[in-house]
Amino acid sequence: MYKLFWAPGTAAMAPQAVLEEIGVAYEMAKLDIAAKQHEQAEYKKLNPNGRIPTLVDGDFVIFETAAICQYLADRHPEANLVPALGSHARGRHYQWLTYMTNTVQVGFVDWFHPDWTFADAGRQAELKIASEAKLYRGFQVLNDGIGQNRWMTGEQFTICDVYLAMLTRWSRFLDKPMWTWPNIRRVAGAAHVRPAFQRMMQKQGIAWAENWPKD
Template sequence: MLRLYYAAMTSAFRCRWALEEAGLPHELVRLSLARAEHKSADYLKVHPLGSIPALVDGDQVVLESAAICMYVGEKDPERRLVPAEGTIARAHYYQWILFSMTNLDSVVHGPYLRAFPRPPELRRGTATDDERAALRRYLDLVGDRIAGGWILGEQFTVADIVLGGLLEWADTCGQLRGATVAEAYLARLRQRPAFQRAAE
């Protein structure tokens, strides 16, 4: 069985969401950041940097949240979360995952880290106007694509999970305020039963 090392409000959320979407049996190992369980000797054997998440599959370990999500998508026997190999949709799938993890993460991660330790009622005031403008520059590139559907059109994929996970962070710290298309897209993602199960 797959084992996901997990902590709430970290990038492990998108991995848990992917597992729920794929319907794959898995064990969730919750780690407490407050108690520094991710720096324990046992966990450092799993992830030498002490970062969360990590996915264990038998005697193999997969690190990095986007890589874990992509791996989970490949393991879905029904192939619901990954476009067919050799298609332009598959190329765009890689494109939007890498776009999210390079461009979006670079402008969302900082404001989110500042919001993370704050009480919930204060988090949405964390991002600055400049940080919202920096995010909108990238969201303008995907606005037409997510206006009425998913990032690849009709097929929901791991690319939506990776993108959606970062938009969830952006919304948490108030960085998504005023980006109406992205806010509506995130609202649709939150309605997915797998998202809701992962958020429990």
């Protein structure tokens, strides 16, 4: 059985939603962020960075959200959560998963946690402003890349769409949330209402964005 180390509303959202999409049994191991359980030595034996999430599969341990999602999708090809190997859609899948992780998610880290980079309050404020501008540029790239596709990579629902929905929820505190961009709103909206994503939120005890616009 898989064991997922998680905390509500963190990057553990995506792999847990993927586990729900696959439909396999898994154990949830909640980490208390306020008590800094993720920084304790026992957890760092699994994830040396002390970040969330981490997945344990028997004797195998894997961290980094995108890697966990891809690993699960590869382990369960019957769930059809990644495009076919060698296809153009698979290339787009790699592109968007990498972009969301390496560019957009990094922007969120700087916006939510400028103190991780600077101790000085003034420099933290500067980083927060700069990271918000960077996020908006990233949202535009995602929106343009999605275009009129049904899902991020085309007609097939993939783990990229799960990831997009997670990031969209994170954006609810920004002046311009991700759903300000219409293609993101359409795809993230369709992804977050899927039963698997809804089950993940219920199990984590979290809600969708309260300020999601009413149609």
